[in-house]
Amino acid sequence: MLLDALKSAVLEANLATVRSGLVTATFGNASGIDRDSGTVAIKPSGVPYNEMTPDQIVAVSLDGALIDNRMKPSSDLDTHLVLYRAFPEIGAVIHTHSTYATIFAQALVPIPPLGTTHADYFRGAVPVTRHLSEEEIRDRYVAATGDAIVEVIGDRDPLEVPAALVASHGPFVWGRTPQDAALNALILEEVARMAWSSMMLRPALPAIPDALLDRHFLRKHGAHATYGQTGATR
Numbered sequence: 721m722l723l724d725a726l727k728s729a730v731l732e733a734n735l736a737t738v739r740s741g742l743v744t745a746t747f748g749n750a751s752g753i754d755r756d757s758g759t760v761a762i763k764p765s766g767v768p769y770n771e772m773t774p775d776q777i778v779a780v781s782l783d784g785a786l787i788d789n790r791m792k793p794s795s796d797l798d799t800h801l802v803l804y805r806a807f808p809e810i811g812a813v814i815h816t817h818s819t820y821a822t823i824f825a826q827a828l829v830p831i832p833p834l835g836t837t838h839a840d841y842f843r844g845a846v847p848v849t850r851h852l853s854e855e856e857i858r859d860r861y862v863a864a865t866g867d868a869i870v871e872v873i874g875d876r877d878p879l880e881v882p883a884a885l886v887a888s889h890g891p892f893v894w895g896r897t898p899q900d901a902a903l904n905a906l907i908l909e910e911v912a913r914m915a916w917s918s919m920m921l922r923p924a925l926p927a928i929p930d931a932l933l934d935r936h937f938l939r940k941h942g943a944h945a946t947y948g949q950t951g952a953t954r
């Protein structure tokens with residue numbers, strides 16, 4: 721993908737998080753990667769979304785070297801880079817402080833799969849990371865945040881659980897494309913809100929048959945599906 725096209729797609733994903741009500745002020749950040757060149761494009765740090773332009777999107781290499789240095793890259797850059805290096809399947813990463821997902825992150829509670837809406841996008845609970853050690857916080861906070869996400873996803877397919885809640889911080893979400901990641905970030909907030917409300921309505925919730933959850937996920941993302949807005953292509 722040409723760098724200009726990648727920057728435009730990344731800008732659009734950043735603006736989609738605003739339109740979806742997932743970010744306020746300058747919180748959050750979206751990035752995308754062109755796997756052929758190993759170029760990552762990410763939101764500039766601290767720039768108000770309503771003033772953001774494609775040429776302000778910052779390009780860096782997968783090891784973090786600035787390709788163009790007109791703007792300072794997002795302060796969460798190293799988290800995004802850790803995820804791109806660990807998950808070669810993904811093409812975009814989005815971080816938000818969306819309200820309900822952040823409630824679960826602050827409460828250190830995974831988002832449970834309480835319904836088929838969840839199952840359509842996330843295979844199983846959306847996990848919460850561990851807290852970072854004092855040394856990690858002091859010496860390599862942003863990169864260690866990415867390490868904790870990779871650890872909590874473990875050996876699962878990152879495209880089957882395209883999100884994790886960073887303990888006491890907020891969600892990081894990903895997908896095959898910036899558009900896919902923006903949709904996953906929106907759905908994550910929706911299922912977090914549904915789960916929180918269901919848990920308030922009925923604290924002792926009945927279990928859902930795994931067969932129902934699996935059917936919904938595989939129906940949308942079966943082994944030969946194309947992820948993203950268009951859903952399964954089977």
Ligand SMILES: O=C(CO)[C@@H](O)[C@@H](O)COP(=O)(O)O
Nearest residue numbers: 746747748749765766794795
């Ligand atoms: O996670 C946080 C702050 O906790 C960041 O998303 C937020 O400050 C946005 O920083 P950037 O503008 O991307 O550097």
